[in-house]
Amino acid sequence: MAKLVDTLMQQIKDKNPDQPAFHQAVHEVIETVAPVVEQNPAYRQMKVLERLVEPERVLMFRVPWVDDKGEVHVNRGFRVEMNSAIGPYKGGLRFHPSVNLGVLKFLAFEQVFKNSLTTLPLGGGKGGSDFDPKGKSDNEVMRFCQAFMSELYRHIGPNTDVPAGDVGVGGREIGFLFGQYKKLRNEFTGVLTGKGIGWGGSLIRPEATGYGSVYFAQEMLSTQGRSLDGAKCVVSGSGNVAQYTVEKLLQLGAKVLTMSDSGGAILDPDGIDEEKLKWIMELKNERRGRIKEYVEQFSGASFHENEKVWTLAEEVDCAFPSAIENELGEDHATGLVERGCSCVSEGANMPTTPEGVEVFLEAKILYGPGKAANAGGVATSGLEMSQNASHLKWSREEVDERLHGIMRSIHAACVEHGTEGDHVNYVKGANVAGFIKVADAMLDQGVV
Amino acid sequence: MTDGPHSMGPPGRPLRIPGPNGRVDPWQQRFQSLQPYRVLDILLISSAYDAFVLEEDGSLTDRLYSHYLELSLSATPRISHASSAASALRMLRARHFDLVIMVVRPGGAEADELSRSIKSYTPGLPVVLLVFDESDLEAFPDQRVPPTIDRVFLWGGSTDVLLGAIKSVEDTRNATHDTEVAGVGVMIVVEDGIRGYSSFVSLLYPLLFQQTQSLIAEGLNDHHRLLRMRARPKILLATTVAEAEALYHRYADYLTALLTDMRMPNLAGQQHPRAGLELAKRWRRERWDLPVLFQSAETELASEAERMGGWFVDKNAADFRSRVRRFFVEALGFGDFVFRLPDRTEVGRARDVYELERLLPSIPEASIRYHAESNHFSLWLTARSLFHLARRIRPMRLEDFGDADSLRTDFVRMLREARFYEQEGVITDLGSRNRGTDSRFIRLGRGSIGGKGRSVAFVSSLIVRHGLLTRHPGLQIRIPKTLVLGTDAFDRFMDELDVPALIDLEDDAELNRRIQEASLPDDVLQDLRLAFANLEGPLAVRSSTLLEDSRFRPFAGVYHTEMLANDGHHQERFEALCRAIKTVYASTYAVRAKRYLAGTPHDAEEQKMAVCIQQVVGRDYGHGRYYPVLSGVAQSCNLYPVGGQLAEDGVAHLALGLGHTVVSGGIALRFSPGHPSSLPQYPDAVSFVRGCQRHFYAIAVGNSDALGRVAGVHRYELKDAEEDGTLRHVASVYNAQDDVLRDNVRLSGPRVVTFNNILKWRSIPLAEALVALLRLLREGLGEEVELEFAVDLPDQGDEEARLYVLQVRPQGSLRFADLEVHPDDVPTDSRLATTDLALGHGSSPPLFDVVHVVADPLLPQTQHALCAEVAAVDRELREAKRPYLLIGPGRWGSSDGTLGLSVSWSDISGARVIVETPIGKRRVEPSQGTHFFRNITAARVAYLTIADTEDSWLRRPWLEAAWRAQGGEEAAMVRHVRLDEPVRALLDGRRSLGVITTS
Numbered sequence A: 001m002a003k004l005v006d007t008l009m010q011q012i013k014d015k016n017p018d019q020p021a022f023h024q025a026v027h028e029v030i031e032t033v034a035p036v037v038e039q040n041p042a043y044r045q046m047k048v049l050e051r052l053v054e055p056e057r058v059l060m061f062r063v064p065w066v067d068d069k070g071e072v073h074v075n076r077g078f079r080v081e082m083n084s085a086i087g088p089y090k091g092g093l094r095f096h097p098s099v100n101l102g103v104l105k106f107l108a109f110e111q112v113f114k115n116s117l118t119t120l121p122l123g124g125g126k127g128g129s130d131f132d133p134k135g136k137s138d139n140e141v142m143r144f145c146q147a148f149m150s151e152l153y154r155h156i157g158p159n160t161d162v163p164a165g166d167v168g169v170g171g172r173e174i175g176f177l178f179g180q181y182k183k184l185r186n187e188f189t190g191v192l193t194g195k196g197i198g199w200g201g202s203l204i205r206p207e208a209t210g211y212g213s214v215y216f217a218q219e220m221l222s223t224q225g226r227s228l229d230g231a232k233c234v235v236s237g238s239g240n241v242a243q244y245t246v247e248k249l250l251q252l253g254a255k256v257l258t259m260s261d262s263g264g265a266i267l268d269p270d271g272i273d274e275e276k277l278k279w280i281m282e283l284k285n286e287r288r289g290r291i292k293e294y295v296e297q298f299s300g301a302s303f304h305e306n307e308k309v310w311t312l313a314e315e316v317d318c319a320f321p322s323a324i325e326n327e328l329g330e331d332h333a334t335g336l337v338e339r340g341c342s343c344v345s346e347g348a349n350m351p352t353t354p355e356g357v358e359v360f361l362e363a364k365i366l367y368g369p370g371k372a373a374n375a376g377g378v379a380t381s382g383l384e385m386s387q388n389a390s391h392l393k394w395s396r397e398e399v400d401e402r403l404h405g406i407m408r409s410i411h412a413a414c415v416e417h418g419t420e421g422d423h424v425n426y427v428k429g430a431n432v433a434g435f436i437k438v439a440d441a442m443l444d445q446g447v448v
Numbered sequence B: 001m002t003d004g005p006h007s008m009g010p011p012g013r014p015l016r017i018p019g020p021n022g023r024v025d026p027w028q029q030r031f032q033s034l035q036p037y038r039v040l041d042i043l044l045i046s047s048a049y050d051a052f053v054l055e056e057d058g059s060l061t062d063r064l065y066s067h068y069l070e071l072s073l074s075a076t077p078r079i080s081h082a083s084s085a086a087s088a089l090r091m092l093r094a095r096h097f098d099l100v101i102m103v104v105r106p107g108g109a110e111a112d113e114l115s116r117s118i119k120s121y122t123p124g125l126p127v128v129l130l131v132f133d134e135s136d137l138e139a140f141p142d143q144r145v146p147p148t149i150d151r152v153f154l155w156g157g158s159t160d161v162l163l164g165a166i167k168s169v170e171d172t173r174n175a176t177h178d179t180e181v182a183g184v185g186v187m188i189v190v191e192d193g194i195r196g197y198s199s200f201v202s203l204l205y206p207l208l209f210q211q212t213q214s215l216i217a218e219g220l221n222d223h224h225r226l227l228r229m230r231a232r233p234k235i236l237l238a239t240t241v242a243e244a245e246a247l248y249h250r251y252a253d254y255l256t257a258l259l260t261d262m263r264m265p266n267l268a269g270q271q272h273p274r275a276g277l278e279l280a281k282r283w284r285r286e287r288w289d290l291p292v293l294f295q296s297a298e299t300e301l302a303s304e305a306e307r308m309g310g311w312f313v314d315k316n317a318a319d320f321r322s323r324v325r326r327f328f329v330e331a332l333g334f335g336d337f338v339f340r341l342p343d344r345t346e347v348g349r350a351r352d353v354y355e356l357e358r359l360l361p362s363i364p365e366a367s368i369r370y371h372a373e374s375n376h377f378s379l380w381l382t383a384r385s386l387f388h389l390a391r392r393i394r395p396m397r398l399e400d401f402g403d404a405d406s407l408r409t410d411f412v413r414m415l416r417e418a419r420f421y422e423q424e425g426v427i428t429d430l431g432s433r434n435r436g437t438d439s440r441f442i443r444l445g446r447g448s449i450g451g452k453g454r455s456v457a458f459v460s461s462l463i464v465r466h467g468l469l470t471r472h473p474g475l476q477i478r479i480p481k482t483l484v485l486g487t488d489a490f491d492r493f494m495d496e497l498d499v500p501a502l503i504d505l506e507d508d509a510e511l512n513r514r515i516q517e518a519s520l521p522d523d524v525l526q527d528l529r530l531a532f533a534n535l536e537g538p539l540a541v542r543s544s545t546l547l548e549d550s551r552f553r554p555f556a557g558v559y560h561t562e563m564l565a566n567d568g569h570h571q572e573r574f575e576a577l578c579r580a581i582k583t584v585y586a587s588t589y590a591v592r593a594k595r596y597l598a599g600t601p602h603d604a605e606e607q608k609m610a611v612c613i614q615q616v617v618g619r620d621y622g623h624g625r626y627y628p629v630l631s632g633v634a635q636s637c638n639l640y641p642v643g644g645q646l647a648e649d650g651v652a653h654l655a656l657g658l659g660h661t662v663v664s665g666g667i668a669l670r671f672s673p674g675h676p677s678s679l680p681q682y683p684d685a686v687s688f689v690r691g692c693q694r695h696f697y698a699i700a701v702g703n704s705d706a707l708g709r710v711a712g713v714h715r716y717e718l719k720d721a722e723e724d725g726t727l728r729h730v731a732s733v734y735n736a737q738d739d740v741l742r743d744n745v746r747l748s749g750p751r752v753v754t755f756n757n758i759l760k761w762r763s764i765p766l767a768e769a770l771v772a773l774l775r776l777l778r779e780g781l782g783e784e785v786e787l788e789f790a791v792d793l794p795d796q797g798d799e800e801a802r803l804y805v806l807q808v809r810p811q812g813s814l815r816f817a818d819l820e821v822h823p824d825d826v827p828t829d830s831r832l833a834t835t836d837l838a839l840g841h842g843s844s845p846p847l848f849d850v851v852h853v854v855a856d857p858l859l860p861q862t863q864h865a866l867c868a869e870v871a872a873v874d875r876e877l878r879e880a881k882r883p884y885l886l887i888g889p890g891r892w893g894s895s896d897g898t899l900g901l902s903v904s905w906s907d908i909s910g911a912r913v914i915v916e917t918p919i920g921k922r923r924v925e926p927s928q929g930t931h932f933f934r935n936i937t938a939a940r941v942a943y944l945t946i947a948d949t950e951d952s953w954l955r956r957p958w959l960e961a962a963w964r965a966q967g968g969e970e971a972a973m974v975r976h977v978r979l980d981e982p983v984r985a986l987l988d989g990r991r992s993l994g995v996i997t998t999s
Helices: A002-015 A020-039 A041-045 A048-052 A101-117 A138-152 A171-185 A205-222 A240-251 A274-286 A293-297 A330-338 A354-363 A376-389 A396-418 A426-444 B027-032 B048-054 B060-070 B085-094 B108-121 B134-139 B159-182 B194-216 B222-230 B241-254 B275-286 B299-307 B320-331 B353-362 B365-373 B376-383 B387-393 B404-423 B450-465 B487-495 B499-504 B508-517 B522-532 B570-589 B591-598 B685-691 B718-724 B766-781 B860-879 B930-939 B956-965
Strands: A057-066 A072-083 A089-095 A124-129 A161-164 A232-235 A255-261 A264-267 A302-305 A318-320 A343-345 A366-368 B041-046 B078-082 B099-103 B127-131 B151-154 B186-190 B234-238 B255-261 B292-296 B311-314 B337-340 B346-350 B427-429 B441-444 B475-478 B482-485 B539-545 B561-564 B609-615 B625-627 B630-635 B651-656 B669-671 B695-700 B713-717 B731-735 B740-742 B751-753 B785-792 B801-810 B831-835 B847-853 B884-889 B911-917 B942-945 B974-988 B993-997
Touching (some): A002 A020, A020 A048, A020 A426, A041 A048, A048 A426, A057 A138, A089 A101, A089 A171, A101 A426, A124 A138, A138 A171, A171 B740, A205 A240, A205 A343, A205 A376, A205 A396, A232 A240, A240 A255, A240 A274, A240 A318, A293 A302, A330 A354, A376 A396, B027 B159, B041 B085, B078 B085, B085 B108, B099 B108, B099 B159, B108 B127, B127 B159, B159 B194, B159 B234, B186 B241, B194 B234, B194 B255, B194 B320, B241 B255, B255 B275, B275 B292, B292 B299, B292 B320, B299 B311, B337 B365, B337 B376, B346 B353, B353 B404, B365 B376, B365 B404, B376 B387, B387 B404, B441 B450, B441 B522, B450 B539, B450 B609, B450 B801, B487 B570, B487 B609, B539 B570, B561 B570, B570 B591, B570 B609, B685 B731, B685 B740, B713 B718, B718 B751, B766 B785, B766 B801, B831 B942, B847 B911, B860 B884
Parallel strands (some): A089 A124, A089 A161, B041 B078, B186 B234, B292 B311, B475 B801, B847 B884
Antiparallel strands (some): A057 A072, A072 A124, A255 A264, A264 A302, B482 B609, B630 B785, B651 B669, B731 B740, B731 B751, B831 B993, B974 B993
16 A cells, blocks of 8 residues: 555656645545555546546636736736536635645645535635735735636636635635626626625625534534533634634533633633623624633633643533644643543644544544534535525525534544444544545546 | 814815915015115215214214114114215225215205215115205205205204105115015105105104004014014105106005195196195096095195095194094004994994904994995005905905995905914914914913924924915814923023922932922913913823934933823813923923933933923813824834835824824834835734724813813723714724625724725825825924824814824934944945845844754644744743844745744744745745734834845855854754854845844
8 A cells, every 4th residue: 555655656746846735735635545545446447546636627827917006017827626526616716925836736636625525516626826915905906806817717607616715815805806707707606605795695604614513513422322412511712713613502502611812711610601602702803802801701710821721621521622723732632531521523723733633533532623523614615606506695594504414414424434343533534535425426427 | 172262273275375476475485575675874974063963962873773773673774974075985985885865065066966976886876865954955056956866855853854764765665576575555655845755754654663563563473573564564755746656657556545745746847736636536536445645734625635535634733743643543544443333433443353353243234334335444454464365355345245244254254264374383472462362383481492392383384384284185284282381481490499409309209299399480370371271172291301402312201291181170270280380390300311311411400391282182072082083103214114115105103092002002003104005914804803903092081080180091992982983984894704894884893993994095185194294394304204193083074184293303213323324335245144125224233143944845744843943942042131133934924834934923022133035946925024013113123035136145154154063963943053253234224225244
């Protein structure tokens, strides 16, 4: 198997000499799926891996634009359409001076599997430009987006390729891009996601990741006949993801004991209820205050400077790391397990260190890696596309329900491919589930 | 409102009065050039005996001097005496003279010849002949005065004639210039008899001066008064009707009065008993309102004269003088304006223009109609040198308005506009009648107004000179009402105290107590009370010191500023003001001040304190909070120009509320006035949400406990600003759903202080106004400047927004501006690094430590470890108090792990100089420190970007050698190099040049 990996890696390096990030990404994926490929000669014969690592199409184009002073600038635009086996290409646009083909290929490659894991019919792609929106006036950004879309529009469409936002492409840029597309094509379709709520966007977008991680936890628990009702939960962070994680947990009857920010963590033995959550949301979103102010407002709670939430509560049922990368280390993991934690659902990206993950896997608790548990964010793009296609705007409840359904499917897929005896390895399950769906579709669709 | 109760600001646009040349010069400039010809040196040619006669009561010069003094005229002429024609000519050749007065007894031929010689030598020199008796004229050939003699006067025995002669010559010379430049008025006197006109002229001039003098007490300050005097009407003499007609032809537009004899040679040259009357009638046909005085011995013409609306004065009457005086007062408008009804009943009386403006609205329509029809207003204004206003009003007939009411309204408006126009940019001395209320800058007492006072006064003059009030439509530029108590008051206050003992005190509390016990001088208190009556609303009481006049700019913060809420009862408010002034005085000798001065060539005793009392800009929004919508600090040189910004466009910081936010280093919005819509430190909506202002400062007012005491400056939340209605001008709302900022606070969502409405959408032209102001100030001061300002925005309606300039000083961050930094002078061999992409200015302290990160390519896996290592070294060096040079690949602080080290500021805050090198072969746009922009600019850290080009490189082998020399490992990625010889950074912020030297 090592041979398979090495050979393939060598080929990739030869063919794409100056793209170290791409090599890196490919290497990681191949290592995890190599066992699956080994067991399926069809994949090897039909050269699925070789086909996967080669983008279906790469577009590179010139984007000239004029700045406020009348000077002409020339940037380069890209769209890497990696794989459309299970659905139209889907992936964000990144405007950043670091953008180049190698970077986009690596991102597009990862996107294929991320999207596949959502169980929605979404292919993988990525695009962008080496334009830096920083310091540019609104008009300059607008002119650039219009110039960019003036080329890209030929190649995208609601059933072909549906870009979204990414670094450097926010609500403002999506607006300008969509406006230009609509002008050139004379059609109002879901060709971009991340649109404004007033013109085709979907509700629940900010809440999706937080809600999603809770739904995933709920599914994991149900495999053991348990639920979140009455569960003692520790949540880290106090940003977007954390806030909505807490909101959904409360809706499902759980008891939330902690939240945190870069200054420290709070522990409320009485539990953070709706009212307290509302206060925290106001504190963080409106006043941009610090979490330590919580204890001045609500008695019975304690603030622990520079500490993490993992060590605060005496008894813990579930943990929801929703703050930042690498916040949960080996010791924390051990501590949590000791205190009774049997379910971890990651709302953030890679919040647990590799050592911590090891601890969870060894203890055989329900560990939902971010890849699967925080896919709610990605999933809402799909939901936006669906609403656009049916010319509908679903209510919050409708979107929420569908999100729940999607998380359920993701969970099921992980279980299907991650069961090891009486226990589910969700990490393996997530990796394999994403790959297999795409690989099988590629087999079905012939050598194209 | 900032301006006080009586004024609402100039309604609409202030009056811009174009001069006759079409340009709008400030009136001061025009008046300054009046009376270009002045008699300062007189040559008196007379026999010794005649000189003796003239000097009967004492030296002529002395008498002339006291005469001039009485009349408050400027420089008395000097009189030089020549007793013979020969010596006269000799003196003429030796020196310059402005006027020759000849007194020559019978022997008219001599006079004739002498005058001819004088004229042939100096053709333009006026020659006046003084005779003692009319019969002296018979000595002339043909009994005619030769043309080389400009004028003959009869010596009546008093210096008045001399005065009259001198002034007459001056007026004749200056009439053309003065009428053209400033529209000065002209009075034509027609009288053919020498005795007649000599005595008349000698009566008229003193009268004119006295009358004019009484009016100019209305001037704003001494200078102002002097200028007004210069604009007095000119008296032109005609001895024949033909001469008079010629004068009329030339000066008709400026004619303010005709004073004429009755019997004179008419145009045909024959003596005509009614020549004067006919003359007047002729002129009256064109100028129906021309005031006319007939002076004659032939009283039978009196009734006819009066029938045509003129005045008749009997030459021989005993009350001749007083009648002429009455003519000036009543017909020429030199006295009070007496409002009368058509039946002559008095219904009101205005002493000056200000009172006129105040009374007008309440005067009965019939009276207005009566005066308008006879053009009394115009006349009266002319007497007060308000020529253009007078001329504007004169053609306005009642018919033009339909009714007296509209005329009245328009008139009041014009008067008010003219008043404001006059006052802008003028330092008013307190004591000027009725002006203290509305003047923007008032000085109390004598002495210097100190550095701060001076800078505010300078700004005020700039505002007038460059028309800044109206230059940017939508935003008026002004100074707040400022009252400066001159250093004289300080001196006198301190005279009563034992100053050396105070200086020796090291106890500030005791110092303050002793000073509070003492009282300000009585006259100072009196003046203060008067001025204070019109200062409403919160006040900032600041020190304005003498030594600030010199270039010791870092005085900022050394002396005291008190904020007064200034509410409550008058007496309490006044006492609070006095206490505040004394507190400021006390700070002169406070410990901190003495320590500060110890580091300068001055000592505490030299320091003198003026006190600058300024109205705090802003409004009381009804919830006990007083503050301006926004405040800021702007600097003319941007030492950290990133993106497309230019150093010379300057940089500004804005905050909602009082300027405390900016000055104390709180979060404020930084932008370049030349590129207001480019904000590199906020690339997207979220970064704005995270990094914007969250609180603001305001003065708590209306607190009955506080009653006029020191004001509390409190911190408030954004929602308070929303309640006050001020937030909408400066904030946007973040929509998390759409990830956009919408510039409309009626939407729901977190409020973010972005100033988008102002900077992006130009609700007020703030950026342009700042660019213009900074440029003017830089030119005016001759160096880079820093200005503090505050903006008041009206709630709605036609009011315009106002930008108030609070203080101006040399730009503090250019600490080393005295030593021009020349990085390009450093020899290449001594350079460790050089670049044309540097941010910052000056020279760094010597750095013995270099932290060099060598990691290429930068991989996400190693990020974490690298950042931790860098942070560890930083902590170690900070604890050891060793600032260092940090060099590393990529964009410091980037969240993208492949583009740079994702450190946070606290991980590298010990670095004094940061260098960014390229990553691999990728041409990534440099970050220019934008991830830590606030920190870098606040801590004045130098940031150099290396591009690996000819002009921007780093000597890596040098670093490698130093590393190896101390036994460092090749594989190490974070290298802490300790140097025996320090390195230094030298930066020229204006040209973005930076060099790190090894020697």
